[in-house]
Amino acid sequence: MLGAGRSHRLLLVEDDAELREMLTETFADEGYEVDDAADGQRGLHLGLTRDYDVLVVDRILPALDGLALVTKLRARACPARALMLTALGTVGDRIAGLDGGADDYLVKPFDLDELSARVRALCRRVPEPADALRIGSGLLDLSLRDVQLADGTRVGLSAREFELLRVLAARPGAVHSRNELRRRVFDEAAAASIVDTYVYYLRRKLGRGVVKTVHGLGYRLGVLA
Incomplete structure (x- = not known):
C-alpha cells in the first residue's frame, strides 16, 4: 500500500485485455489512481491531456508502439516517470527504451511483486507538488x-x-x-x-x-x- 499523503496517478498502456485488467485492479488496490489504455494512440492522448506521476507502458502496442509513445510524451515535456513493460528483452532493446525516455525497463514474463516495487521506486522519485x-x-x-x-x-x-x-x-x-x-x-x-x-x-x-x-x-x- 502507498504511504500517507496524496495518491499517485498512474497510466497503464497495455493491449492484452486480461493483463491490463489484472494490473489495473492490482494498482488500484495498492492505492493508485489508475487510468488505462489499450493502444498507444489512446495512451498518448491521455498522457498529453492529464497529469500522471508514473506511466507503465507495453513496448508492442497497436496504433503507436510504446517506445514512440514515451518519446512523443518526452518531446512534449511530460514529466511522469515511465516504466517500459515488454517481451523485448535484449540489451539493445533495453538501451533503446531507456534512451527513448523510459526510466525503467521490465521484461515479460515478470514477477508482480517486482513490478509493484519498481513502480513504488519511481514514485519516490516524483517530487512533491510545489506551493x-x-x-x-x-x-x-x-x-x-x-x-x-x-x-x-x-x-x-x-x-x-x-x-x-x-x-x-x-x-x-x-x-x-x-x-x-x-x-x-x-x-x-x-x-x-x-x-x-x-x-x-x-x-x-x-x-x-x-x-x-x-x-x-x-x-x-x-x-x-
Whole structure:
C-alpha cells in the first residue's frame, strides 16, 4: 500500500485485455489512481491531456508502439516517470527504451511483486507538488491561487484564469494546443475560442509576455517582466 499523503496517478498502456485488467485492479488496490489504455494512440492522448506521476507502458502496442509513445510524451515535456513493460528483452532493446525516455525497463514474463516495487521506486522519485510555480520573475501561488510579482504585488485570478496559467506553468517548455487547453481547463462542449479569450484576460492582468503564442500550434508559458 502507498504511504500517507496524496495518491499517485498512474497510466497503464497495455493491449492484452486480461493483463491490463489484472494490473489495473492490482494498482488500484495498492492505492493508485489508475487510468488505462489499450493502444498507444489512446495512451498518448491521455498522457498529453492529464497529469500522471508514473506511466507503465507495453513496448508492442497497436496504433503507436510504446517506445514512440514515451518519446512523443518526452518531446512534449511530460514529466511522469515511465516504466517500459515488454517481451523485448535484449540489451539493445533495453538501451533503446531507456534512451527513448523510459526510466525503467521490465521484461515479460515478470514477477508482480517486482513490478509493484519498481513502480513504488519511481514514485519516490516524483517530487512533491510545489506551493508555487515560477513564471519568470514572478510566482503562481498554488495555495492562494494568485500571482505574486517581483515587487511583491499580488494579482488575483479567476478560477479559470488560475487553472489555465497553472496548466501552462506546470510544464513550462511544452506547447499546448487550443483543443488540449479547452479539454483540460474548460469543457469538452466549449468552443476552442474560449482559450483565446482567457489568454487575453491573463495578458491584460499580467502583461503580454505571460503567455506566448506558438503560431500554428497553440500556447506555451511565457515570463512575467
